[in-house]
Amino acid sequence: MSNPTQPTTGRKLTLVVLGLAAMITTMLCAFALPSLHSGPRRVPVGVVGPEETTKALRQSADGDAWDVRLYPTTAALQTAVKDRDIAGGLAVTAHDVDVYTATAGGPSATSALTALGDSVAAQHTTRATIHDLVPFTKDDPRGAGLTAALLPMIFGGIFPVLILGSVFPGHRGLRTRITGALLFSLVAGAAIAAVLQFATHSVDGNYWLTALGLILGTAALSTTLLGLHALLGMAGFALGGALMMLLGNPLSGLATGPHWLPTGWAALGQLLPPGASGSLLRSNAFFDGSGAGLPALTLTVWVGIGVAFALLADRRGMRPATTRAVSAAL
Structure with missing residues:
Protein backbone atom coordinates (compact mmCIF):
# COMPACT_ATOMS: atom_id res chain seq x y z
CA MET A 1 0.00 0.00 0.00
CA SER A 2 1.43 3.40 -1.04
CA ASN A 3 2.18 6.07 1.51
CA PRO A 4 -0.17 9.06 0.97
CA THR A 5 2.42 11.43 2.37
CA GLN A 6 4.95 10.65 -0.36
CA PRO A 7 3.48 12.97 -3.06
CA THR A 8 3.33 15.83 -0.56
CA THR A 9 6.92 15.17 0.53
CA GLY A 10 8.04 15.04 -3.08
CA ARG A 11 6.36 18.34 -3.91
CA LYS A 12 7.88 20.02 -0.86
CA LEU A 13 11.32 18.70 -1.71
CA THR A 14 10.98 19.91 -5.29
CA LEU A 15 9.91 23.38 -4.14
CA VAL A 16 12.79 23.59 -1.66
CA VAL A 17 15.35 22.54 -4.28
CA LEU A 18 13.99 24.98 -6.87
CA GLY A 19 13.84 27.75 -4.28
CA LEU A 20 17.45 27.21 -3.25
CA ALA A 21 18.54 27.13 -6.88
CA ALA A 22 16.68 30.39 -7.53
CA MET A 23 18.35 31.94 -4.48
CA ILE A 24 21.83 30.96 -5.67
CA THR A 25 21.06 32.28 -9.16
CA THR A 26 19.82 35.55 -7.71
CA MET A 27 22.95 35.81 -5.60
CA LEU A 28 25.15 35.34 -8.68
CA CYS A 29 23.21 37.96 -10.64
CA ALA A 30 23.20 40.43 -7.76
CA PHE A 31 26.94 40.12 -7.18
CA ALA A 32 28.16 39.68 -10.75
CA LEU A 33 25.99 41.82 -13.01
CA PRO A 34 26.56 45.19 -11.28
CA SER A 35 30.32 44.50 -11.21
CA LEU A 36 30.41 43.56 -14.89
CA HIS A 37 28.63 46.78 -15.83
CA SER A 38 30.22 49.02 -13.23
CA GLY A 39 31.81 52.34 -14.08
CA PRO A 40 31.08 56.05 -13.70
CA ARG A 41 27.36 56.71 -14.14
CA ARG A 42 26.42 60.38 -14.25
CA LEU A 133 39.53 67.35 0.28
CA VAL A 134 37.89 64.45 2.16
CA PRO A 135 40.33 61.53 2.41
CA PHE A 136 40.08 58.38 4.45
CA THR A 137 41.96 58.39 7.74
CA LYS A 138 45.74 57.97 7.88
CA ASP A 139 45.36 54.68 9.75
CA ASP A 140 42.94 53.30 7.16
CA PRO A 141 43.78 55.05 3.86
CA ARG A 142 41.81 52.55 1.75
CA GLY A 143 38.65 52.65 3.83
CA ALA A 144 38.77 48.93 4.64
CA GLY A 145 37.08 49.41 8.00
CA LEU A 146 34.24 51.37 6.45
CA THR A 147 33.58 48.64 3.90
CA ALA A 148 33.84 45.90 6.52
CA ALA A 149 31.19 47.55 8.71
CA LEU A 150 28.32 46.56 6.42
CA LEU A 151 28.29 42.81 7.00
CA PRO A 152 28.22 43.11 10.82
CA MET A 153 25.26 45.45 10.43
CA ILE A 154 23.42 42.97 8.20
CA PHE A 155 24.14 40.07 10.56
CA GLY A 156 23.14 42.42 13.36
CA GLY A 157 19.70 42.39 11.82
CA ILE A 158 19.60 38.62 11.31
CA PHE A 159 20.95 37.23 14.59
CA PRO A 160 18.66 39.12 17.01
CA VAL A 161 15.58 37.81 15.22
CA LEU A 162 16.74 34.21 15.56
CA ILE A 163 18.03 34.49 19.13
CA LEU A 164 15.20 36.63 20.51
CA GLY A 165 12.72 34.35 18.76
CA SER A 166 14.13 31.30 20.49
CA VAL A 167 14.32 32.94 23.93
CA PHE A 168 10.94 34.75 23.74
CA PRO A 169 8.89 32.62 21.33
CA GLY A 170 5.32 32.92 20.22
CA HIS A 171 2.84 35.75 20.33
CA ARG A 172 3.43 36.42 24.03
CA GLY A 173 7.07 37.18 23.39
CA LEU A 174 6.53 39.41 20.35
CA ARG A 175 6.54 42.74 22.15
CA THR A 176 9.57 41.66 24.14
CA ARG A 177 11.31 40.80 20.86
CA ILE A 178 10.52 44.25 19.46
CA THR A 179 11.92 45.91 22.58
CA GLY A 180 14.95 43.63 22.48
CA ALA A 181 15.66 44.43 18.82
CA LEU A 182 15.55 48.18 19.48
CA LEU A 183 17.75 47.90 22.56
CA PHE A 184 20.18 45.70 20.65
CA SER A 185 20.33 48.29 17.85
CA LEU A 186 21.18 50.97 20.38
CA VAL A 187 24.02 48.98 21.93
CA ALA A 188 25.34 47.45 18.69
CA GLY A 189 25.33 50.73 16.77
CA ALA A 190 27.28 52.48 19.52
CA ALA A 191 29.70 49.54 19.72
CA ILE A 192 30.37 49.43 15.95
CA ALA A 193 30.99 53.18 15.94
CA ALA A 194 33.42 52.80 18.85
CA VAL A 195 35.35 50.06 17.05
CA LEU A 196 35.56 52.07 13.81
CA GLN A 197 36.63 55.25 15.57
CA PHE A 198 38.77 54.14 18.50
CA ALA A 199 40.03 50.64 17.60
CA THR A 200 40.63 50.61 13.83
CA HIS A 201 40.69 54.42 13.43
CA SER A 202 38.76 54.03 10.19
CA VAL A 203 36.65 57.13 10.86
CA ASP A 204 37.50 60.36 12.64
CA GLY A 205 34.28 62.36 12.65
CA ASN A 206 31.92 63.10 15.51
CA TYR A 207 31.51 59.82 17.37
CA TRP A 208 27.93 60.43 18.51
CA LEU A 209 26.80 61.45 15.02
CA THR A 210 28.38 58.31 13.56
CA ALA A 211 26.86 56.17 16.32
CA LEU A 212 23.37 57.58 15.76
CA GLY A 213 23.55 56.67 12.09
CA LEU A 214 24.71 53.15 12.85
CA ILE A 215 21.99 52.74 15.48
CA LEU A 216 19.35 53.77 12.94
CA GLY A 217 20.80 51.45 10.29
CA THR A 218 20.91 48.48 12.64
CA ALA A 219 17.37 49.21 13.82
CA ALA A 220 16.11 49.33 10.23
CA LEU A 221 17.61 45.92 9.49
CA SER A 222 16.57 44.20 12.73
CA THR A 223 13.01 45.55 12.94
CA THR A 224 12.31 44.80 9.28
CA LEU A 225 13.41 41.19 9.60
CA LEU A 226 11.65 40.83 12.95
CA GLY A 227 8.42 42.20 11.49
CA LEU A 228 8.59 39.90 8.48
CA HIS A 229 9.28 36.94 10.74
CA ALA A 230 6.39 37.81 13.04
CA LEU A 231 3.96 38.32 10.18
CA LEU A 232 4.98 35.58 7.73
CA GLY A 233 7.01 33.18 9.83
CA MET A 234 10.28 31.69 8.61
CA ALA A 235 9.29 32.33 5.01
CA GLY A 236 9.15 36.06 5.72
CA PHE A 237 12.43 35.95 7.61
CA ALA A 238 14.13 34.05 4.76
CA LEU A 239 12.75 36.51 2.21
CA GLY A 240 13.96 39.50 4.21
CA GLY A 241 17.36 37.97 4.90
CA ALA A 242 17.87 37.15 1.23
CA LEU A 243 16.80 40.67 0.25
CA MET A 244 19.29 42.29 2.62
CA MET A 245 22.17 39.90 2.00
CA LEU A 246 21.84 38.99 -1.66
CA LEU A 247 20.67 42.36 -3.01
CA GLY A 248 21.31 44.94 -0.31
CA ASN A 249 24.94 43.99 0.28
CA PRO A 250 26.32 44.03 -3.30
CA LEU A 251 24.15 46.99 -4.30
CA SER A 252 25.05 49.14 -1.31
CA GLY A 253 27.94 50.82 -3.15
CA LEU A 254 29.81 51.16 0.14
CA ALA A 255 33.15 50.08 -1.31
CA THR A 256 32.98 52.12 -4.51
CA GLY A 257 30.34 54.78 -4.00
CA PRO A 258 26.82 54.55 -5.48
CA HIS A 259 27.76 56.40 -8.67
CA TRP A 260 29.85 53.43 -9.75
CA LEU A 261 26.89 51.07 -10.16
CA PRO A 262 24.50 51.00 -13.12
CA THR A 263 21.75 53.57 -12.61
CA GLY A 264 18.87 51.21 -11.83
CA TRP A 265 20.95 49.00 -9.56
CA ALA A 266 22.33 52.02 -7.71
CA ALA A 267 18.87 53.47 -7.09
CA LEU A 268 17.58 50.13 -5.79
CA GLY A 269 20.61 49.70 -3.56
CA GLN A 270 20.13 53.10 -1.92
CA LEU A 271 16.50 52.30 -1.16
CA LEU A 272 17.42 49.14 0.75
CA PRO A 273 18.64 49.33 4.37
CA PRO A 274 22.26 48.21 3.67
CA GLY A 275 22.75 50.88 1.01
CA ALA A 276 21.05 53.61 3.01
CA SER A 277 23.04 52.59 6.11
CA GLY A 278 26.30 52.78 4.18
CA SER A 279 25.48 56.21 2.75
CA LEU A 280 24.47 57.51 6.18
CA LEU A 281 27.66 56.16 7.73
CA ARG A 282 29.76 57.81 5.03
CA SER A 283 27.97 61.14 5.42
CA ASN A 284 28.21 61.20 9.20
CA ALA A 285 31.75 59.86 9.50
CA PHE A 286 33.45 62.02 6.87
CA PHE A 287 31.16 64.86 5.77
CA ASP A 288 29.78 66.11 9.12
CA GLY A 289 26.30 64.90 8.20
CA SER A 290 26.12 66.51 4.74
CA GLY A 291 23.89 64.40 2.52
CA ALA A 292 22.54 62.40 5.45
CA GLY A 293 18.90 63.46 5.11
CA LEU A 294 17.71 61.04 2.42
CA PRO A 295 19.38 57.87 3.78
CA ALA A 296 18.20 58.74 7.30
CA LEU A 297 14.64 59.15 6.00
CA THR A 298 14.89 55.86 4.09
CA LEU A 299 16.03 53.98 7.19
CA THR A 300 13.32 55.59 9.32
CA VAL A 301 10.71 54.37 6.84
CA TRP A 302 12.13 50.84 7.07
CA VAL A 303 11.98 50.97 10.86
CA GLY A 304 8.36 52.05 10.58
CA ILE A 305 7.59 49.22 8.16
CA GLY A 306 9.19 46.64 10.45
CA VAL A 307 7.38 47.86 13.56
CA ALA A 308 4.09 48.05 11.61
CA PHE A 309 4.49 44.44 10.46
CA ALA A 310 5.20 43.37 14.04
CA LEU A 311 2.19 45.25 15.41
CA LEU A 312 -0.01 43.77 12.70
CA ALA A 313 1.19 40.31 13.67
CA ASP A 314 0.56 41.18 17.31
CA ARG A 315 -3.01 42.25 16.57
CA ARG A 316 -3.61 39.13 14.49
CA GLY A 317 -2.25 36.98 17.30
CA MET A 318 -4.59 38.57 19.82
CA ARG A 319 -7.72 37.54 17.92
CA PRO A 320 -7.53 33.77 18.64
CA ALA A 321 -6.85 34.51 22.31
CA THR A 322 -9.88 36.80 22.46
CA THR A 323 -12.01 34.19 20.71
CA ARG A 324 -10.94 31.51 23.18
CA ALA A 325 -11.65 33.81 26.12
CA VAL A 326 -15.17 34.55 24.85
CA SER A 327 -15.81 30.85 24.22
CA ALA A 328 -14.64 29.99 27.71
CA ALA A 329 -16.91 32.65 29.22
CA LEU A 330 -19.90 31.26 27.36
Missing part, protein backbone atom coordinates in the same frame (compact mmCIF):
# COMPACT_ATOMS: atom_id res chain seq x y z
CA VAL A 43 28.97 61.20 -11.55
CA PRO A 44 28.41 64.87 -10.59
CA VAL A 45 31.62 66.88 -11.01
CA GLY A 46 32.29 70.60 -10.98
CA VAL A 47 34.42 72.67 -13.32
CA VAL A 48 35.98 76.10 -12.81
CA GLY A 49 37.95 78.00 -15.43
CA PRO A 50 37.83 80.25 -18.50
CA GLU A 51 34.51 80.16 -20.30
CA GLU A 52 35.86 78.61 -23.49
CA THR A 53 37.72 75.91 -21.58
CA THR A 54 34.83 74.97 -19.32
CA LYS A 55 32.36 74.87 -22.19
CA ALA A 56 34.65 72.64 -24.23
CA LEU A 57 35.21 70.35 -21.24
CA ARG A 58 31.50 70.20 -20.54
CA GLN A 59 30.69 69.28 -24.12
CA SER A 60 33.35 66.56 -24.25
CA ALA A 61 32.86 65.03 -20.80
CA ASP A 62 29.17 65.52 -20.05
CA GLY A 63 27.28 62.35 -20.90
CA ASP A 64 26.66 58.90 -19.48
CA ALA A 65 29.79 58.97 -17.32
CA TRP A 66 29.84 62.52 -15.98
CA ASP A 67 27.36 65.18 -14.97
CA VAL A 68 29.45 68.33 -15.42
CA ARG A 69 28.40 71.44 -13.48
CA LEU A 70 29.97 74.88 -13.76
CA TYR A 71 31.06 76.83 -10.68
CA PRO A 72 32.12 80.48 -10.52
CA THR A 73 35.08 80.05 -8.16
CA THR A 74 37.39 77.38 -6.83
CA ALA A 75 36.12 78.07 -3.31
CA ALA A 76 32.54 77.36 -4.42
CA LEU A 77 33.67 74.12 -6.03
CA GLN A 78 35.49 73.03 -2.87
CA THR A 79 32.43 73.79 -0.76
CA ALA A 80 30.26 71.72 -3.10
CA VAL A 81 32.64 68.77 -2.76
CA LYS A 82 32.63 68.97 1.05
CA ASP A 83 28.83 69.26 1.07
CA ARG A 84 28.54 66.15 -1.15
CA ASP A 85 26.79 68.10 -3.89
CA ILE A 86 29.42 66.80 -6.31
CA ALA A 87 31.97 63.99 -6.19
CA GLY A 88 34.87 66.26 -7.13
CA GLY A 89 35.91 68.80 -9.69
CA LEU A 90 38.51 70.46 -11.89
CA ALA A 91 39.87 73.98 -11.71
CA VAL A 92 41.50 74.79 -15.05
CA THR A 93 43.71 77.78 -15.75
CA ALA A 94 46.04 78.62 -18.61
CA HIS A 95 48.94 76.87 -16.89
CA ASP A 96 47.50 74.53 -14.25
CA VAL A 97 44.85 71.88 -13.72
CA ASP A 98 43.83 71.30 -10.11
CA VAL A 99 41.76 68.20 -9.37
CA TYR A 100 39.64 68.26 -6.19
CA THR A 101 38.47 64.88 -4.95
CA ALA A 102 36.75 63.29 -1.94
CA THR A 103 38.12 59.76 -1.70
CA ALA A 104 35.98 59.00 1.36
CA GLY A 105 32.92 59.75 -0.74
CA GLY A 106 33.78 57.15 -3.37
CA PRO A 107 37.26 55.80 -4.19
CA SER A 108 36.29 54.64 -7.67
CA ALA A 109 34.93 58.05 -8.67
CA THR A 110 38.12 59.64 -7.33
CA SER A 111 40.27 57.38 -9.51
CA ALA A 112 38.20 58.14 -12.60
CA LEU A 113 38.21 61.88 -11.89
CA THR A 114 41.98 61.81 -11.43
CA ALA A 115 42.33 60.14 -14.82
CA LEU A 116 40.06 62.79 -16.34
CA GLY A 117 42.20 65.52 -14.78
CA ASP A 118 45.37 63.96 -16.20
CA SER A 119 43.75 63.87 -19.62
CA VAL A 120 42.77 67.55 -19.45
CA ALA A 121 46.23 68.47 -18.17
CA ALA A 122 47.85 66.63 -21.07
CA GLN A 123 45.79 68.72 -23.49
CA HIS A 124 47.19 71.85 -21.82
CA THR A 125 50.73 70.39 -21.80
CA THR A 126 50.90 70.52 -18.02
CA ARG A 127 50.44 68.19 -15.05
CA ALA A 128 47.40 67.81 -12.84
CA THR A 129 47.67 68.56 -9.12
CA ILE A 130 45.46 66.39 -6.93
CA HIS A 131 43.82 67.80 -3.80
CA ASP A 132 41.95 65.22 -1.73
